[in-house]
Amino acid sequence: MLPPSRQRLLDALAHRQPDRIPIDFGGSAVTGVHVSCVAALRDHYGLEKRPVSVHEPYQMLGFIDEDLRHAMGLDVTGVFPRNTMFGFPNSQWKEWDFRGQTVLVSTDFRTTVEPNGDILIYPEGDESAPPSGRMPVGSAFFDTIVRQPAFTDETLNILDNLEEFSLMKDGDLDHVRASVAAAQGKNCGILATFGGTAFGDIALVPAPFLKAPKGIRDVAEWYMSTTSRRGYVHKIFEHQCAIGLQNLAKIHAAIGDSVDAVFLCGTDFGTQTSQFCSVRTFNDLWFPYYKAVNDWVHANTQWKCFKHSCGSVEKLFESFIAAGFDIINPVQCSATGMEPAALKAKYGDRLVFWGGGVDTQKTLPFGTPEEVRVEVLRRCEIFSPGGGFVFDSIHNIQAGTPVANLVAMIDAVHEFNGANHG
Amino acid sequence: MADLQKLYDAVLNGDQKTAIAVTNEALADGANALDLITNYMVPAMDEVGRLFECEDYFVPELLLSARAMKGSLEILRPLLAAQGAQPAGRVVIGTVKGDLHDIGKNLVASMLEGGGFEVMDLGADVAPEKFIAAIKERGANIVCLSALLTVTMPSMRTTIEALKQAGVRDQVKVLVGGAPVTAQFATEIGADGYSDNANGAVALARTFV
Numbered sequence A: 001m002l003p004p005s006r007q008r009l010l011d012a013l014a015h016r017q018p019d020r021i022p023i024d025f026g027g028s029a030v031t032g033v034h035v036s037c038v039a040a041l042r043d044h045y046g047l048e049k050r051p052v053s054v055h056e057p058y059q060m061l062g063f064i065d066e067d068l069r070h071a072m073g074l075d076v077t078g079v080f081p082r083n084t085m086f087g088f089p090n091s092q093w094k095e096w097d098f099r100g101q102t103v104l105v106s107t108d109f110r111t112t113v114e115p116n117g118d119i120l121i122y123p124e125g126d127e128s129a130p131p132s133g134r135m136p137v138g139s140a141f142f143d144t145i146v147r148q149p150a151f152t153d154e155t156l157n158i159l160d161n162l163e164e165f166s167l168m169k170d171g172d173l174d175h176v177r178a179s180v181a182a183a184q185g186k187n188c189g190i191l192a193t194f195g196g197t198a199f200g201d202i203a204l205v206p207a208p209f210l211k212a213p214k215g216i217r218d219v220a221e222w223y224m225s226t227t228s229r230r231g232y233v234h235k236i237f238e239h240q241c242a243i244g245l246q247n248l249a250k251i252h253a254a255i256g257d258s259v260d261a262v263f264l265c266g267t268d269f270g271t272q273t274s275q276f277c278s279v280r281t282f283n284d285l286w287f288p289y290y291k292a293v294n295d296w297v298h299a300n301t302q303w304k305c306f307k308h309s310c311g312s313v314e315k316l317f318e319s320f321i322a323a324g325f326d327i328i329n330p331v332q333c334s335a336t337g338m339e340p341a342a343l344k345a346k347y348g349d350r351l352v353f354w355g356g357g358v359d360t361q362k363t364l365p366f367g368t369p370e371e372v373r374v375e376v377l378r379r380c381e382i383f384s385p386g387g388g389f390v391f392d393s394i395h396n397i398q399a400g401t402p403v404a405n406l407v408a409m410i411d412a413v414h415e416f417n418g419a420n421h422g
Numbered sequence B: 001m002a003d004l005q006k007l008y009d010a011v012l013n014g015d016q017k018t019a020i021a022v023t024n025e026a027l028a029d030g031a032n033a034l035d036l037i038t039n040y041m042v043p044a045m046d047e048v049g050r051l052f053e054c055e056d057y058f059v060p061e062l063l064l065s066a067r068a069m070k071g072s073l074e075i076l077r078p079l080l081a082a083q084g085a086q087p088a089g090r091v092v093i094g095t096v097k098g099d100l101h102d103i104g105k106n107l108v109a110s111m112l113e114g115g116g117f118e119v120m121d122l123g124a125d126v127a128p129e130k131f132i133a134a135i136k137e138r139g140a141n142i143v144c145l146s147a148l149l150t151v152t153m154p155s156m157r158t159t160i161e162a163l164k165q166a167g168v169r170d171q172v173k174v175l176v177g178g179a180p181v182t183a184q185f186a187t188e189i190g191a192d193g194y195s196d197n198a199n200g201a202v203a204l205a206r207t208f209v
Helices: A004-013 A035-044 A066-072 A170-184 A219-228 A230-255 A279-285 A287-300 A314-322 A340-347 A369-383 A403-421 B005-012 B016-028 B033-053 B059-083 B103-114 B128-138 B154-165 B183-188 B198-207
Strands: A052-056 A076-079 A093-098 A101-106 A111-113 A119-121 A133-135 A189-192 A261-265 A304-308 A327-329 A352-354 B090-095 B118-121 B142-146 B173-177
Touching: A004 A189, A035 A052, A035 A066, A035 A101, A035 A403, A052 A093, A076 A170, A170 A189, A170 A230, A219 A230, A219 A279, A219 B059, A219 B103, A230 A279, A230 A287, A261 A287, A279 A287, A279 A314, A287 A304, A287 A314, A314 A340, A340 A369, A369 A403, B005 B016, B005 B033, B005 B059, B016 B033, B016 B059, B033 B059, B033 B103, B033 B198, B059 B103, B090 B103, B090 B128, B103 B118, B103 B142, B103 B198, B118 B128, B128 B142, B128 B154, B142 B154, B142 B198, B154 B173, B173 B198
Parallel strands: A052 A101, A076 A189, A189 A261, A261 A304, A304 A327, A327 A352, B090 B118, B090 B142, B142 B173
Antiparallel strands: A093 A101, A111 A119, A119 A133
8 A cells, every 4th residue: 555645645546536636846946936935934934943955056946855755745746867957966064154045055066246246156165166056146056157169060069969868877766766865755746857857948058967968058049059050959859868767767776656747847948928839840859759658657667757847738748648758847827728627627637737726927926825725615616526646836836935825825725635535 | 332121121030140231332332321220220129020920030049130230230220320311219228127137128118119119128136226326317208117036126126216216207208117026016106108019119209209
């Protein structure tokens, strides 16, 4: 007999009605909670006062420790890649004063402060390399510093855009084994992020984890390249896919089916009102590689394939499904064509909605607790019938979100679960 | 004589090399800079906007066309100044303080340039005083503010308040945009307009001049 939380998640993923809606906060870098909000939640629930660990410095996401997971009634935990977005591991911790909040960061988290107060962070913790991230005064996140070396189409070398893709080493696999073992000890559902299969994720293209990235690294240049240098991008994806498949095989050999879902790709295809590309372009440029990865996963494992894409992407859902994705996140209901009831009716038996629980651009940060409660209850009502729903806000919980609204959100899910499932 | 339809096609198809080559060829043949912009490049960018609206074009195509257009504009701009030609309007644009995201802002800036506006792009993480200084320096009549993050949206309100205090609010129309920004928020902070896409921003700007 499985632990209730894991069974709950597995039921939801199998489109069976679970005993209650499973909840994820903190299971991945796209379902996370800003470190300041984690601290505020710990205070609210009266938990031990201690600095929160930052597992993803790029977005300053905080670990949800077991005491907080239990207090919030969460059903999912995460397995994270060995290295952060800035290319260093979270192997040892040190205290860091994050603008008045003491947090724990990796010992390789190395920063300097500009005269204007901006914070710079260094790839692989190497202060002799050019900084790869900047947190401006007034912000609570790092943004990538684009380091685009000069190039011409004649000098572009495919290997330059492949530096970050390599076969996993023993140390990487040891990390995966240890992380999965730790996650299993928590008796809940497991969402794993192994990395390496995000094709053209615009957050990864500038490679903030590399000391001296080469090839196409500028964001606009990359977007243009998907049209003007499509053959080059195809070659990158071909190589990346081949390496990714070998790594997935290694990982599966190491951990088997002990994780429930795998966050395979976070490439955003949606804007607020449209897509970044046509369905035809998606089917030409991305679909073959997604299908190869998802087909391998389905043929060889019990894992469910998790796809993240912000924005208006309903027009791509049929392609996502045909490519083999089982789960879509974050279900940005405020974007054009992403109306919750219509999505559930059209795709609810084929896609698991992992997200969509409450708007993080408007309601959660700026609404009243009652407005949060009403929106959460309505979303649960729409998305939960027949399973296929994991409660999560629409993308990470952002800095500055009132803790009263976070508590109202969690309480509303439990209210719904209590009313509907005893 | 240069085939000026090729200039239109090059901008429409995002072919910067051809756009620059045809522009240089046309100028060598004695073409008028303003004529190239008004009768070929602006109509091409209008068509790019139309294709974007009907989802034939997407962000990559917009970026390519904008780059092609900019390549030609860099050649033509000094000639325009010498001719004393007036732009459709003078725009100051930037991503507000605390926010480094600039793709959307860059697109809007490029589309405005393609629409015949003179654009001063202040970049990202722009403090209110920089907007004020630029408005005064350029005699701007439109200010565009961008933000991607919920935590930096309040900087839009701060910027508009600073424009009021500096006494320049009445000389400019303020347009806002960015992923979390809504028409309601624009109204709440006292902006004059909001658009959820670059093409819409150009259409809106044209109503203000």
